[in-house]
Amino acid sequence: xxxxxKIKFRKHFKGKIHGNASRGYRLSFGSxxxxxxxxxxxxxxxxxxxxxxxxxxxxxxxxxxxxxxxDIPVTQKPAEVRMGSGKGGVEYWACRVYPGTIMFEMDGVxxxxxxxxxxxxxxxxxxxxxxxxxxA
Numbered sequence: 335x336x337x338x339x340k341i342k343f344r345k346h347f348k349g350k351i352h353g354n355a356s357r358g359y360r361l362s363f364g365s366x367x368x369x370x371x372x373x374x375x376x377x378x379x380x381x382x383x384x385x386x387x388x389x390x391x392x393x394x395x396x397x398x399x400x401x402x403x404x405d406i407p408v409t410q411k412p413a414e415v416r417m418g419s420g421k422g423g424v425e426y427w428a429c430r431v432y433p434g435t436i437m438f439e440m441d442g443v444x445x446x447x448x449x450x451x452x453x454x455x456x457x458x459x460x461x462x463x464x465x466x467x468x469x470a
Contacts, residue, residue: 335378336404337427345409345421351375355434363399364439365468366448374461375428376437378404384455388438391451396442404429431461 351373361367368384381404388398404427411422431437438455440448449465456463 335382335427336400337378338403338405341405341407344407345424346406349406349430351430351432353432355432358401358436359434361436361439361466361468362401364397364441366440366443366445366452367401367436367466368438368452368456369464369466370431370433370435370437371462371464372433374431374459375406375408376402376404376431376459376461377408377429378427380459381429381437383458384438387455387458388440388451391454392440392443392447396440399439401436401439402429402431406430436466437463 355370359369381400381402385398385400392398406428407424408426408428409422410425437459438452440451443451445467452463452465456465
């Protein structure tokens with residue numbers, strides 16, 4: 335799974351996801367893409383599950399680009415622990431996804447295969463998505 339090798343701070347604030355994507359909202363590499371339509375936090379495990387689904391559906395033909403990266407550490411305290419005694423340890427890594435962000439791009443396959451692969455990948459993600467093409 336994806337996680338940063340080196341970070342400046344071990345733990346982050348939760349933060350809010352306000353506004354729309356100011357960058358990463360256009361197709362840059364491929365002909366087809368999966369665009370987020372609402373704000374959400376996508377975990378590294380969800381990104382990996384979507385990537386595996388796309389590559390299996392494409393039968394490893396063509397190329398896939400992952401345009402998001404989980405760089406936010408999400409902490410969690412263990413179950414049945416009393417209040418206080420500091421913040422919990424890092425449980426998993428997540429990525430803040432803004433509305434309009436292109437999450438995955440692909441190229442080298444037909445439109446029908448691309449739509450099927452991206453719709454299957456969208457089912458693995460906790461965000462409403464839309465399939466976009468280079469022409470539209």
